[in-house]
Amino acid sequence: MSPLHTIRLEPGAHCFSAAPDQTLLAAALQAGVPLRSACRNGSCRACLSQLQAGEVHYVIDWPGISRDERAEGAVLPCVAQPRSDVVLQAGRLVWG
Numbered sequence: 001m002s003p004l005h006t007i008r009l010e011p012g013a014h015c016f017s018a019a020p021d022q023t024l025l026a027a028a029l030q031a032g033v034p035l036r037s038a039c040r041n042g043s044c045r046a047c048l049s050q051l052q053a054g055e056v057h058y059v060i061d062w063p064g065i066s067r068d069e070r071a072e073g074a075v076l077p078c079v080a081q082p083r084s085d086v087v088l089q090a091g092r093l094v095w096g
């Protein structure tokens, strides 16, 4: 079984676990953290967040963020799987 990674989502310091083969969005929703989403395929940017720490792997070749945005820490949790413990600054939570 793959080791779980710890994901911390700000604001609010919501902590939950995610498997390496699980997207950050799926793990958040499973944990009851209502990270905003729409397409869930990496194209609409509704889930756009900031990666503050950690590494992710994209499940698609061309997620809807530019190379520059990626370099600045932008991340699309709906198509990003953790490769380490991760700290995310959520773009928008449903309740926020």
Ligand code: FES
Binding pocket: 036, 037, 038, 039, 040, 041, 042, 043, 044, 045, 046, 047, 048, 064, 076, 077, 078, 079
């Ligand atoms: S929900 Fe559309 S890009 Fe993530």
